[in-house]
Amino acid sequence: MATVAAAVAVTATLAGCGSDDKNSATATSTASTSAAVVATAPAPTADQLQAVLTAFADPAKPAADKAKLVVDGDKRIPLIETMNQGLANYAVTFTVGEIKTSGNQADAKVTVGSPHGSMPDVPMSFQYVDGSWKLADSGACTILGMARAACQP
Structure with a gap:
């Protein structure tokens, strides 16, 4: 851009x-x-990035809608559908911590919570595209991998 x-x-x-x-x-x-x-992208807030993550992990949200939250997300629709099935009865939460921005890129440390405990300081990347912050493909792959729908190189 x-x-x-x-x-x-x-x-x-x-x-x-x-x-x-x-x-x-x-x-x-x-x-x-x-x-x-x-x-120049506006600096994202923790709430903005957390909303993207929460919507991405919401099993009730259709895969096509979730794909719009990810940079080039259309290529991940089959994996998102697999993740939706795996998360059907499994609550996942996100707490966005430290955010570092550079241009239209943002990296955040995220705590991922689940019924089995939490995983702190998971690195997540975001990009400012078309007027909004979206989950970078690498960030989407991190979450998809946690849901046993790992991205292939």
């Missing part, structure tokens, strides 16, 4: 340099500002 934003900014700047139109400086400035906004 940052590459696209940079390309838009460069294209807008080059277009502005070759024009005699007095409004070209304004257009260039607006295009550059818009590109910067696209490249």
